[in-house]
Amino acid sequence: MLANTKDVLLHAQKGKYAVGAFNVYNLETAQAAIRVAEREYQPVILALGERYFPTVDVEGFSAMVRALAAKASISVSLHLDHAYKKESIIRAIRSGFTSVMYDGSLFDIEQNIRYTKEIVEIAHMAGVSVEAEIGSLARGAFSDEEEGDGTLTDPESARQFVTETGVDFLAAAIGTVHGMYQGEPNIDLSLLKRIRQAVEVPLVLHGGSGTPDDIIKQAIQAGICKINVNTEVSMAAVSFIQNYLEAYKPVHLSTIMADMQESMEPVMTKFVRLFSNKDANIV
Ligand SMILES: [Zn+2]
Numbered sequence: 001m002l003a004n005t006k007d008v009l010l011h012a013q014k015g016k017y018a019v020g021a022f023n024v025y026n027l028e029t030a031q032a033a034i035r036v037a038e039r040e041y042q043p044v045i046l047a048l049g050e051r052y053f054p055t056v057d058v059e060g061f062s063a064m065v066r067a068l069a070a071k072a073s074i075s076v077s078l079h080l081d082h083a084y085k086k087e088s089i090i091r092a093i094r095s096g097f098t099s100v101m102y103d104g105s106l107f108d109i110e111q112n113i114r115y116t117k118e119i120v121e122i123a124h125m126a127g128v129s130v131e132a133e134i135g136s137l138a139r140g141a142f143s144d145e146e147e148g149d150g151t152l153t154d155p156e157s158a159r160q161f162v163t164e165t166g167v168d169f170l171a172a173a174i175g176t177v178h179g180m181y182q183g184e185p186n187i188d189l190s191l192l193k194r195i196r197q198a199v200e201v202p203l204v205l206h207g208g209s210g211t212p213d214d215i216i217k218q219a220i221q222a223g224i225c226k227i228n229v230n231t232e233v234s235m236a237a238v239s240f241i242q243n244y245l246e247a248y249k250p251v252h253l254s255t256i257m258a259d260m261q262e263s264m265e266p267v268m269t270k271f272v273r274l275f276s277n278k279d280a281n282i283v
Helices: 005-015 027-040 058-071 086-094 109-125 155-165 189-198 213-221 231-246 253-276
Strands: 019-023 044-049 076-083 099-102 129-134 169-172 203-205 224-229
Touching: 005 019, 005 076, 005 129, 005 169, 005 224, 019 027, 019 076, 019 231, 019 253, 027 044, 027 058, 027 231, 027 253, 044 058, 058 076, 058 086, 076 086, 086 099, 086 109, 099 109, 109 129, 109 155, 129 155, 155 169, 155 189, 169 189, 189 203, 189 213, 213 224, 213 253, 224 231, 224 253, 231 253
Parallel strands: 019 044, 019 224, 044 076, 076 099, 099 129, 129 169, 169 203, 203 224
Antiparallel strands: none
């Protein structure tokens, strides 16, 4: 069923697990994420970034995802990822998204607070929850996100930000990157623990792709409830298509799309199992 992202994340926070937020662009990516979540009995968040608004019919896309969610045996949320414009957020709210991310991380803290607070007021009137970000992720390889400067989140600023904006969940920058790491990941888990002590809302980790499993597990233990995954799934689909084309087999588009969906599912399954924290009590 379609679920409010905040409810999904508060449940995850209580249960000490994380929910995968997969970036989706079309029917196949949405179906892949929902099928994997159903097979694993886990909730899932489908995320569409503002940067795809020029090419994706937002209202049509939302209607499609909500129809798929209504049929699903697990909770499915529809999230607007990295939005910089108020009009995109209002458009997402109007078309039925269950949460929105306002990214004011490029502004200084005072401005970010002011703009985020306004978005929170609008979204909450519609029953939609809000994610925001302070600090900023650097961009690694194969990413389709904006360049960030890699500033880590300051716990005191996080406390002030959450208190003053009323935001429902917070993206913390602790050293993960958008895309694949170039060199060794340098992720500050002790900083994450300090941020956790400073704020009570569920914490979000962007940049799940390429992050070592043990770091992910420790991050979940330290309070991460939502983990965004984009690049690794995209890479699986693209390399699948590339192999198809290099084989020069005359094949119908419908076959490529169906098989491409299947090529993404093992990658999503790996993440969903890792995030579910099911083996946490097994020594
Ligand atoms: Zn992100």
